[in-house]
Amino acid sequence: MKKISILGSTGSIGTQTLNVISSMKEIIKIEGLAAGSNTKLLKQQIKKFKPKVVSVNNALDTIKVKKWCRENGIDVEVYSGEEGIIKLATLSSVNLVVAAVVGAVGLSSTIAAIKAKKDIAIANKETLVTAGDYIMKLASKFGVKILPVDSEHSAILQCCNLGKKSQIKKILLTASGGPFYKYEGDLSKITISQALDHPTWKMGKKITIDSATLMNKGLEAIEASVLFGVSIDKVEVIIHPQSIVHSMVEYMDGSVIAQLSNPDMRLPIQYALTFPKRICSKIKPLNFWEIGKLEFYKPDFNKFPCLNLAYFSAKRGYTMPAVMNAANEVAVTAFLNGNIRFTDIVKIVKKTIFSHKIIKNKSLESVLKADVWSRDYSSNLIKKGIL
Ligand SMILES: NC(=O)c1ccc[n+]([C@@H]2O[C@H](COP(=O)([O-])OP(=O)(O)OC[C@H]3O[C@@H](n4cnc5c(N)ncnc54)[C@H](OP(=O)(O)O)[C@@H]3O)[C@@H](O)[C@H]2O)c1
Structure with a gap:
């Protein structure tokens, strides 16, 4: 029990x-x-x-x-x-x-x-x-x-069971692309309800906005690097609109192992609860004849610059990811409160991380100090309208 x-x-x-x-x-x-x-x-x-x-x-x-x-x-x-x-x-x-x-x-x-x-x-x-x-x-x-518990990371864990860490060439992190992947209008005019209307997943508000900016995928890339002990350069984001392949691991011999299922968070939640055992679930089984095709595309880093900022922060390391995360939390809350535009989220995160002097120390104290600094700095940007 x-x-x-x-x-x-x-x-x-x-x-x-x-x-x-x-x-x-x-x-x-x-x-x-x-x-x-x-x-x-x-x-x-x-x-x-x-x-x-x-x-x-x-x-x-x-x-x-x-x-x-x-x-x-x-x-x-x-x-x-x-x-x-x-x-x-x-x-x-x-x-x-x-x-x-x-x-x-x-x-x-x-x-x-x-x-x-x-x-x-x-x-x-x-x-x-x-x-x-x-x-x-x-x-x-x-x-x-x-x-x-994240579906992508649960998938990676399952794919990692089939090889050694030293044999991993790449982690292929899939992303639905969010509600604006194919949107060609002016992103600065996006309303809160448009941004909250995710095509595949029904989630809390903060992660839904992160999915719309693709910051969620940036956070997940860092999460994958941390959980599986691989460098961020080995984590590659792939847009997969059907959300059937939850992520993949490519090994040194060229084999790519993937985990597939219908998109339903109850499956990765159950796997985390019963790990390493598997038990029956209520998840609708996959029907490949109904699915027909699975598509994979390169993410557009220009349209979704939050993804760039996440990789930049991970590469700088130390206190930078904490600063990026905190500024993003502040900016998303401000957007959900109607205080800033959708496209201001990335501006606030970018201004905050480029103003941060990295503390070259990985202690908890340094990280917490950087988190507080970032929340103050980004809140001030919003208060003063410096966007
Ligand atoms: N939703 C998904 O499908 C999904 C998938 C993968 C990963 N995640 C991750 O899982 C986490 C939760 O996401 P979610 O979508 O479940 O968010 P959510 O629906 O907004 O739920 C957040 C939960 O945290 C509680 N909470 C918020 N602030 C709190 C505080 N200061 N003290 C104690 N409890 C507090 C909320 O309580 P009240 O509602 O009672 O205020 C609620 O129970 C996020 O980090 C997200 O990135 C979510």
């Missing part, structure tokens, strides 16, 4: 993880659920999955959730804020933590979980982009597994 905590249980990954677990009750038990501010959904999850401990973002919500639990005769401990989420991540009974919070805010809970020797099913790519080296070293020190 695996006992798990889900950090970000009310989000897209969190709810899909619970959906997967609904049919795995004999092998997985929910111990902890951490939400942000969606207490309505958290209460439904408490009723259905009966966790021992839950956490919400602010203290006022703690009082409301505690009161609701008392009135409904439910015995659950309720915590709040960073202390709460860390409590869930380190519960003694838990052996796997699903890190599904969005943004670098998930970093501290992931670190706490690793130090408490919990395996991590990681969806939260911003954590790996911000402090990938630190996280992977820590995981190795404490003997914990970092299991990818």
Whole structure:
């Protein structure tokens, strides 16, 4: 029996993880659920999955959730804020933590979980982009597994099982291309709802905007480099609009191994939960006669400069990926709040990374300092309208 905590249980990954677990009750038990501010959904999850401990973002919500639990005769401990989420991540009974919070805010809970020797099913790519080296070293020190939830990285993990790391020539990271891959209009006029209308995947708002700018693919390229210990030069992005091939690994002998399935996040989530075992799933099987053709194209780095910025940041290394990630988080929030245009996102990220003086040190302190600097700097750019 695996006992798990889900950090970000009310989000897209969190709810899909619970959906997967609904049919795995004999092998997985929910111990902890951490939400942000969606207490309505958290209460439904408490009723259905009966966790021992839950956490919400602010203290006022703690009082409301505690009161609701008392009135409904439910015995659950309720915590709040960073202390709460860390409590869930380190519960003694838990052996796997699903890190599904969005943004670098998930970093501290992931670190706490690793130090408490919990395996991590990681969806939260911003954590790996911000402090990938630190996280992977820590995981190795404490003997914990970092299991990818991202469909591309789950695919790479499965392809990597068939050869040695030293034999990998390239990781071929597939991308749907997002909603604007074929768009020929003026990207600066893109509205929030257009940018949120992803052709293949239904996801949280932040990753959906990242998919529209292709920053998501840049973050994923860095994530792949960190998770599989290969240089960023060996990670190549390929546009594959059907989202059937979830990624591939090319070996030194020229063999290319791919993982295919219908696009459904429940499959990589399930694989991370049951790794290294495979069990039956509810995923619609592939029908190659229905699919007909699979297409592959080169990404347009001029149309989607965020991809360039991600590779640039990864190559500069040290504190640069953290700075890029933080500036992107700030810019995406500003776009979703209607404060900047779609095309301003890349301008803010670019201005911020080109103003950053790299700290040539990979310590957690340096990375956190750079993250704070980047958030201040990029917020100021937006406040002062310097775009
Ligand atoms: N969605 C996908 O298909 C997908 C695929 C691959 C990777 N990912 C990655 O998975 C992560 C989550 O993505 P998502 O799409 O699931 O995002 P999402 O739908 O926006 O969900 C984010 C979750 O984090 C919680 N949260 C946000 N801020 C928090 C805070 N300060 N403290 C505690 N909880 C907080 C939210 O709580 P409330 O909603 O209650 O406020 C929610 O449960 C991201 O890093 C994303 O890149 C997602």
